[in-house]
Amino acid sequence: MRSLGFELLDRHVVQGRGEDVACSDPTGTLSYAQLLERVAALAGGLRVLDVAPGDEVAVSMGEGNPRVIAVCACVRLGAVPGDRGDVRIVESPDGVTVEAAEDEYDLDFLMRVGKTDPAPSLPSDPPGYAEAVLEKWPLLNAFSS
DSSP states (O other), X not given: OOOHHIIIIIHHHXXXXXXXXXXXXXXXXXXXXXXXXXXXXXXXXXXXTTOOTTOEEEEEOOSSHHHHHHHHHHHHHTOEEESOOSEEEEEETTEEEEEETTEEEEHHHHHHHHHTSOOOOOSOOOTTHHHHHHHHOGGGHHHHO
């Protein structure tokens, strides 16, 4: 079986559904192809910050497209999106930032960095990873079916 990261986005694009609506919020609508591009870019940026499979990444954001992108980027790397972690993706009134160690990065900046070397989905997940992530993040179930 392919990884959850592949099943969430790549599979839809490969099957010719790239232009279909993947998600939407009051700020706009993203197709599967657009969502895949943004997720791969953020995952590439997170990889620059040394996020690796099995790492925990805190995702503290409200509902909407940025949250979907953040959670899917973690999954693409095999990281565990959750409430704790050395890397934190945080939404504030000033925007979304990524905090790592003593540094803080604007989400858009980190995505531009990652866009130069977007992260591919993993070939497979460790046993139980997909089930645990889908249980914690039911918003992903819409993509995995």
